[in-house]
Amino acid sequence: MPVFEAFRLALQTIRAQKLKSGFSLLGVFIGVASLIAAWSIVNGVNRYMTEKFAQTLYGVNTFQLRRRPMFAANVPDSVWRAWRRRPRIKFSDAEAVTAALTMPVVTAWQSDDNGSVFYGGKEARDIQLVAASERYFEIKNLRIAMGRPFTAQENRSGTPVAVLGDGVAKRLFVDRTPLGRSVRIGGISYRVVGVVEKQGSVLGFPLDRFVVVPAFAPAQNLVNPPGVVDALLVKARSEVEMREAMEVAEGVMRSRRHLRPNQDNNFVLDTSEGVQRFWAGISRILVVVLPGVVIVSLVIGGIVIMNIMLMSVAERTREIGLRKSLGARRRDVLRQFLAESAAIATVGATFGIVAGIALTLLINAVSPLPASVSPASVVLGVVMGAGVGVIAGVYPASRAARLDPIAALRQE
Amino acid sequence: MTAPALQAFRTGDTPLPDIVILAHKLTRAYDMGGEVVRALQGVSVQIKKNEYVAVMGPSGSGKSTLMNLIGCLDTPTSGEYWLNAQKVSDLDDDALARIRNKEIGFVFQTFNLLPRATALHNVELPLIYAGHGARARRAQAAHALERVGLADRMAHRPNELSGGQRQRVAIARALVNEPSILLADEPTGNLDSTTSGEIMQVFAALHGQGQTIVMVTHEHDIAAHAARVVTLRDGLIATDQRQAA
Numbered sequence: 001m002p003v004f005e006a007f008r009l010a011l012q013t014i015r016a017q018k019l020k021s022g023f024s025l026l027g028v029f030i031g032v033a034s035l036i037a038a039w040s041i042v043n044g045v046n047r048y049m050t051e052k053f054a055q056t057l058y059g060v061n062t063f064q065l066r067r068r069p070m071f072a073a074n075v076p077d078s079v080w081r082a083w084r085r086r087p088r089i090k091f092s093d094a095e096a097v098t099a100a101l102t103m104p105v106v107t108a109w110q111s112d113d114n115g116s117v118f119y120g121g122k123e124a125r126d127i128q129l130v131a132a133s134e135r136y137f138e139i140k141n142l143r144i145a146m147g148r149p150f151t152a153q154e155n156r157s158g159t160p161v162a163v164l165g166d167g168v169a170k171r172l173f174v175d176r177t178p179l180g181r182s183v184r185i186g187g188i189s190y191r192v193v194g195v196v197e198k199q200g201s202v203l204g205f206p207l208d209r210f211v212v213v214p215a216f217a218p219a220q221n222l223v224n225p226p227g228v229v230d231a232l233l234v235k236a237r238s239e240v241e242m243r244e245a246m247e248v249a250e251g252v253m254r255s256r257r258h259l260r261p262n263q264d265n266n267f268v269l270d271t272s273e274g275v276q277r278f279w280a281g282i283s284r285i286l287v288v289v290l291p292g293v294v295i296v297s298l299v300i301g302g303i304v305i306m307n308i309m310l311m312s313v314a315e316r317t318r319e320i321g322l323r324k325s326l327g328a329r330r331r332d333v334l335r336q337f338l339a340e341s342a343a344i345a346t347v348g349a350t351f352g353i354v355a356g357i358a359l360t361l362l363i364n365a366v367s368p369l370p371a372s373v374s375p376a377s378v379v380l381g382v383v384m385g386a387g388v389g390v391i392a393g394v395y396p397a398s399r400a401a402r403l404d405p406i407a408a409l410r411q412e
Numbered sequence: 413m414t415a416p417a418l419q420a421f422r423t424g425d426t427p428l429p430d431i432v433i434l435a436h437k438l439t440r441a442y443d444m445g446g447e448v449v450r451a452l453q454g455v456s457v458q459i460k461k462n463e464y465v466a467v468m469g470p471s472g473s474g475k476s477t478l479m480n481l482i483g484c485l486d487t488p489t490s491g492e493y494w495l496n497a498q499k500v501s502d503l504d505d506d507a508l509a510r511i512r513n514k515e516i517g518f519v520f521q522t523f524n525l526l527p528r529a530t531a532l533h534n535v536e537l538p539l540i541y542a543g544h545g546a547r548a549r550r551a552q553a554a555h556a557l558e559r560v561g562l563a564d565r566m567a568h569r570p571n572e573l574s575g576g577q578r579q580r581v582a583i584a585r586a587l588v589n590e591p592s593i594l595l596a597d598e599p600t601g602n603l604d605s606t607t608s609g610e611i612m613q614v615f616a617a618l619h620g621q622g623q624t625i626v627m628v629t630h631e632h633d634i635a636a637h638a639a640r641v642v643t644l645r646d647g648l649i650a651t652d653q654r655q656a657a
Contacts, residue, residue, distance in 0.1 A: 327542065
């Protein structure tokens with residue numbers, strides 16, 4: 001019997017026994033659906049991380065001189081405590097590094113903390129208060145929607161002006177213009193000179209709840225001790241120039257900190273790779289957990305199919321005897337039942353793929369996770385589904401093939 | 413009248429060309445949990461082309477065992493079995509399946525039709541295992557159904573057919589590969605006497621067209637349709653008689 005004939009027969013049997021086949025393909029269905037959905041989340045977040053998130057938080061070809069990395073996964077307590085003991089980055093450090101960079105770069109200072117912003121009787125709580133120098137907007141790719149950023153002059157003199165994030169502007173001013181009005185931060189009034197374009201959110205975290213004031217403005221004292229910055233941001237024109245700048249910065253910092261050659265850096269030059277490493281750490285956990293879930297449901301699916309196939313062989317003993325008496329060889333019977341279990345599993349996998357894609361779209365629509373279906377997962381789903389079917393079918397099919405036609409025909 | 417003595421067959425001989433079935437000292441013993449049951453104890457019989465033979469005997473006489481051996485569903489413990497000048501008593505499983513497919517058309521007491529398949533598809537089954545293409549299969553199966561007078565029932569499923577019609581579908585299935593022998597096991601056992609008569613007419617017509625038929629039955633009036641009756645008792649041939657049809 002040709003393989004094609006075996007599959008046609010298998011599909012007929014499945015169609016004739018819809019309920020039973022439905023149950024038997026449930027396991028594979030769930031396995032493949034969860035494979036696709038989970039993979040889509042990892043895949044989507046991965047792409048988001050590399051394409052957007054890292055760029056948003058860091059900017060292209062940008063590094064940050066910091067006391068410790070901005071993002072870190074699985075950091076032991078001892079390392080964390082060591083990081084906290086490190087000296088902080090001083091204004092003088094930032095100035096020295098900036099002065100040493102001979103290649104064309106854009107630099108900015110940045111310090112931040114969470115706090116409240118007031119306007120009239122209203123309070124916007126849990127706002128990221130950023131004290132930064134004027135090129136900060138350029139490095140962070142923050143476009144001004146209304147008004148203007150503050151100037152270098154305003155930055156140096158610490159003029160109390162503020163540029164609001166879209167979320168803060170909406171919260172405090174609703175649809176009136178904030179420009180020219182004064183908000184209060186830490187009891188001091190700041191004149192609003194600009195509002196930044198809406199940034200949306202990353203993984204559910206809103207990116208619009210911030211206020212930027214000049215690095216030398218009084219708010220600096222709210223976020224950091226005097227003379228200390230959280231980060232010096234350096235944006236180069238290219239990756240190569242960024243690496244050069246990082247080497248220069250490292251050299252300057254090591255000599256300022258009097259580090260001997262055998263001593264490790266007590267500062268970091270953080271790039272978007274840092275965020276990606278942080279994400280890789282998380283996704284590695286998913287990559288370990290995910291196959292576990294998928295394998296468990298596929299194994300269960302395989303066992304269910306094997307059981308149903310054994311039942312089916314027992315029920316159809318007479319049919320098998322008849323087919324053998326009509327000239328079916330062992331391999332014909334084997335092929336027939338293998339095709340049947342493979343077909344059940346493949347149908348289950350197909351439904352699973354559809355459900356997985358639907359689930360992905362649903363996750364995209366209702367949750368902040370940027371899920372996106374990976375074509376590889378669809379291929380893997382089909383292959384694994386059919387594979388489970390074949391493996392689960394081997395034992396029942398070989399039992400059917402070995403049946404003695406005389407005994408089988410006599411079966412009631 | 414006793415069947416005319418054919419040329420004596422000795423081990424090592426080859427049967428004459430017009431002999432379809434040649435059994436030589438066939439024995440078949442079963443091991444039933446330590447106890448050996450000797451179902452056949454040395455059966456020798458020769459059946460010529462276009463003979464119509466009924467095999468009779470009480471239950472336990474070994475007629476089913478002989479039937480299984482003739483139908484190549486089983487192999488003898490000792491002895492030789494030649495089918496159409498081919499020695500099949502020592503073939504392996506796959507070769508036997510091929511012989512069943514090409515040389516033997518089974519008709520069972522309980523019809524053994526696939527319940528979910530149409531009459532046409534049921535008749536097509538042996539052709540699938542013979543490896544024929546779909547178009548050729550359909551044409552041949554349709555032709556076989558016409559031969560048994562069911563040209564207008566091809567698309568019906570077994571549960572839409574009467575008992576007699578079902579058995580005729582089974583006969584069409586048995587004939588579709590143009591086998592050397594039509595092997596019927598109690599073909600009228602599940603049918604009323606009128607329908608049994610119809611089936612016997614079909615058999616007579618096929619015999620008239622040159623078909624070799626071997627039929628196992630325990631009903632004398634059914635056996636009466638055959639030209640030769642072989643009776644088994646205790647695993648041996650008791651009588652072998654020709655009779656006027």
